[in-house]
Amino acid sequence: MHRTKVRIVEDALDANNTIASANRADFDRAGVKVVNFMSAPGAGKTSLLERVVTDLPGVRVGVLEGDVEGSMDADRLAHLHVPVTQLNTGAGFGGECHLDANMVRSAIPALPLDEIDLLLVENVGNLVCPAEFRIGEDARVMISAVTEGEDKPLKYPLMFRACELVIVNKIDLLPHLDFDLAKLLYNIDVVHPDVERIVLSARTGEGVDAWRDWLLRIAARAPEEAVA
Amino acid sequence: MHELSLSSAIVNTVVKHARGRRVTAVELRVGKLRQVVPDTLEFYFEFVARDTVCEGARLVQQVIDARLACRDCGHEWEIEIPAFRCPACSGSDVEIAGGNEFEVEAIEVEEAECIAPK
Numbered sequence: 001m002h003r004t005k006v007r008i009v010e011d012a013l014d015a016n017n018t019i020a021s022a023n024r025a026d027f028d029r030a031g032v033k034v035v036n037f038m039s040a041p042g043a044g045k046t047s048l049l050e051r052v053v054t055d056l057p058g059v060r061v062g063v064l065e066g067d068v069e070g071s072m073d074a075d076r077l078a079h080l081h082v083p084v085t086q087l088n089t090g091a092g093f094g095g096e097c098h099l100d101a102n103m104v105r106s107a108i109p110a111l112p113l114d115e116i117d118l119l120l121v122e123n124v125g126n127l128v129c130p131a132e133f134r135i136g137e138d139a140r141v142m143i144s145a146v147t148e149g150e151d152k153p154l155k156y157p158l159m160f161r162a163c164e165l166v167i168v169n170k171i172d173l174l175p176h177l178d179f180d181l182a183k184l185l186y187n188i189d190v191v192h193p194d195v196e197r198i199v200l201s202a203r204t205g206e207g208v209d210a211w212r213d214w215l216l217r218i219a220a221r222a223p224e225e226a227v228a
Numbered sequence: 229m230h231e232l233s234l235s236s237a238i239v240n241t242v243v244k245h246a247r248g249r250r251v252t253a254v255e256l257r258v259g260k261l262r263q264v265v266p267d268t269l270e271f272y273f274e275f276v277a278r279d280t281v282c283e284g285a286r287l288v289q290q291v292i293d294a295r296l297a298c299r300d301c302g303h304e305w306e307i308e309i310p311a312f313r314c315p316a317c318s319g320s321d322v323e324i325a326g327g328n329e330f331e332v333e334a335i336e337v338e339e340a341e342c343i344a345p346k
Contacts, residue, residue, distance in 0.1 A: 002341065003252055007334045008245050012237040012256075015244075098233065128263075129230040157310035158263055193313045193320030 016133050019101035023108065023136025030113035032062075033219050034121060036099075036135055038159065039143035041125030044169040046073045047202035048143065049120055052212050053082050059219045062116035064107060066124050068095035073122060083112045089124060098129035101136060118219045127152070131162040139218050144188075145170040146179045153187040160191045165198065165214060172201040231265060234330065235272035239282050241332045246281045253286040253336035259327035260294040261310070285335075294327030 011017070027034050037045050053061045062083040065074045074086045087107045089096035096103070099121065111119065121137065123130045142163040144152055147170055153160040160166065166188055174181065181199070188197060198214065200207025242254055254273075258264050266289050273287045296312065297304045300319035312322050 001338050003336050004339050005334050005336050006245060008241070008332050009334075010241055010245075010332050012234065012241045012330050012332055015240055016237065096233070100233075129233050132230055132233060154310060157261070161310075161312075190311045190313065193322070 013132065016101045019105055020134040020136040023101055023105055024138075026108055027113070027119070027136060027138075032113050032116055032119050033139075033221060034119045034135075034137040035215070035218060036121050036123060036130075036137035036140045037143070038123045038127075038130045038140065038163065039125060040127045040145075040148060043125070043143045043145040043148065044202045045122050045125070045143060046076055048167065048169065048211065049122060050077065050080065051202050051205070051208050052215060053077070053120070054080050055212060056118070056215060056219065059118050059216065060116045062112060062119045064104070064111065064119060064121045066099040066103070066122055068097070068124060083116065085110050096129075097124055097126045098133055099123050099135055100133040104135040118215065120215075127156040127159050131156075131159040138221065139164050141165045141167060143167045143169050144184070146173060146177060146181065146184070150180055150183040150187055153184070153191040157191045160188060160195075163192075163195070165196045166192070167211065168197065168199045169202055171199055171206065172204045230263075231268040232272045232276070234262075234264065235269060235276040238273060238287075238332060239276050239280055242282050242285075242335055243280055245332075245335060246337055249281065249337035249339060251282045251285045251335050251337050253288060254282065254332060255288045255290070255334040255336075257290050257292055257329045257331045257333050259292045259329040261324065261327040262330050264330075266291070290333070292326055292329050295325040297323045297325045299323055 039045050049063060063077055064085050064087055066087050067073060069088060069090050071086045074084045077084045085107060087103060089103060140163040142159055144166060198207060198210045200211055242251055270287050277283050277285060294307045296307060298314035298317060298319050299321040301317040303314055303316035313320055314322055
């Protein structure tokens with residue numbers, strides 16, 4: 001028995017990225033645009049989906065709900081009569097804290113791709129791991145609620161850099177908080193200069209028009225315009 | 229906390245290349261921008277490697293500094309905090325020249341002695 005060194009030089013996330021590309025090819029073939037929705041738990045992902053899924057003229061929306069356990073979010077969306085598919089990551093020890101390309105691949109047969117134009121994927125609430133794993137999406141959005149503090153971009157730069165849109169949610173609470181919105185926007189710019197930002201309240205609807213317009217723009221995007 | 233997910237990704241990559249041989253060491257290049265805590269990665273790697281060909285393998289981590297390059301003015305610099313605007317011209321068209329790596333660079337495997345007939 002002897003020891004040999006084998007040179008590999010391979011990104012450890014290549015396997016995930018390969019499956020993500022296969023997912024993307026399936027979505028492209030079906031003419032479906034996919035948006036990956038990421039945030040900390042409780043930042044308002046489901047509320048922001050509720051606000052817009054039935055209000056995108058000419059765009060048929062489907063939702064893929066990623067959760068460690070349960071179908072509370074899918075149940076919340078049921079009354080909106082758009083196709084919602086639940087994906088639980090609970091297998092494994094304690095459940096995965098993020099969606100990866102393989103999990104989404106396993107959900108594709110359950111998705112009504114022929115009946116939708118835009119698939120909104122609600123990732124597991126987590127500011128770290130979802131940033132590492134592409135799922136075959138056209139665009140990634142992250143939501144930061146003003147209840148989370150101005151310093152979050154500096155603490156979670158991977159997440160704030162992994163997205164092409166940052167939504168700042170819950171601005172209706174600003175009068176009740178010691179929160180400096182300008183400081184948050186400055187910190188976002190430090191970590192991800194020139195990233196698109198929308199400041200809104202899912203509760204009051206303030207700013208939601210911009211969010212709706214952004215989704216309509218993604219739905220209208222040609223496949224080659226997508227960010228690799 | 230993402231070190232657990234990343235450890236699984238390392239083990240999967242190594243198992244694929246090991247082709248059944250026992251792995252005694254894994255050399256990894258980790259960029260600072262990946263926000264990986266080396267001790268935590270080592271802890272989870274040992275755990276995830278159990279019952280695979282990587283069980284007991286040493287994890288050797290080479291940390292790569294984060295270097296940025298401005299496409300507007302050509303300035304190059306190293307960062308210790310996640311600030312991505314060019315300090316020379318305030319431009320935002322900044323390229324990551326180093327620090328984004330998360331690569332398995334090499335593995336050390338045990339090979340049976342060659343017993344092919346001469």
